[in-house]
Amino acid sequence: DIQMTQSPSSLSASVGDRVTITCQANQDIGNSLNWYQLKSGKAPKLLIYGESNLETGVPSRFSGSGSGRDFTFIISSLQPEDVAAYYCQQSYNFPLTFGGGTKVEI
Amino acid sequence: QVQLVQSGAEVKKPGASVKVSCKASGYAFPNYYIQWVRQAPGQGLEWLGLINPSGGNTRYAQKFQDRVAMTRDTSTSTVYMELSSLRSEDTAVYFCARNLIGALGHFFDYWGQGTLVTVSS
Secondary structure, X not given: OOOEEEEOOEEEOOOOOOEEEEEEEOOXXXXXXXXXXXXXXXXXXXEEEOOOEEOOOOOOOEEEEEEOOEEEEEEOOOOHHHOEEEEEEEOOOOOXXXXXXXXXXX | OXXXXXXOOEEEOOOOOXXXXXXXXXXXXXXXXXXXXXXXXOOOEEEEEEEOOOOOOEEEOHHHOOOEXXXXXXXXXXXXXXXXXXXXXXXXXXXXXXXXOOOOOOOOOEEOOOEEEEEOO
């Protein structure tokens, strides 16, 4: 199975800050990396697919980059509504696996 | 609009089985895999498997291969996930999610609201 290591596990930042989350795979996964936002009591939300493609309707302050084993997720200007947990997920092969998550607080 | 509506919370005893439903609407049911992901309390996300609603083909995570069964009812656009031989570690919120068959990768653009399954004696 492909192991996804996500860091940090949690962070606290101020409104307007740039937030960076990293995700590393234990093997090359090309650009098969997706990012989700999870808020308590709500259905998870797809933010980024295929490493850097912004899902329709997602604000442009969210972005993704990277390839191979190392990936980065950025919130360019943190907003109060961005308080949530964020997860990376590899779709290179089965079983699909997720990173451990990053809890973002303000 | 696209909706995946899951059945309600369940409480089960160890050794029992649970069957969670996921009713799809607002899109062409045969064109999207339905996948199942769970989140145990305080834990991350874990993939259980998928079903192709068109032919009923399934693919399961090896960890759950012997205990999980995914089926579908095309007449009601509903997918079912049954997990048997439940143990306390199966206590989690179970999500269904869809992804386009033939898409460049298995990523989930719509999710159900989640179903809490509690396993307790």
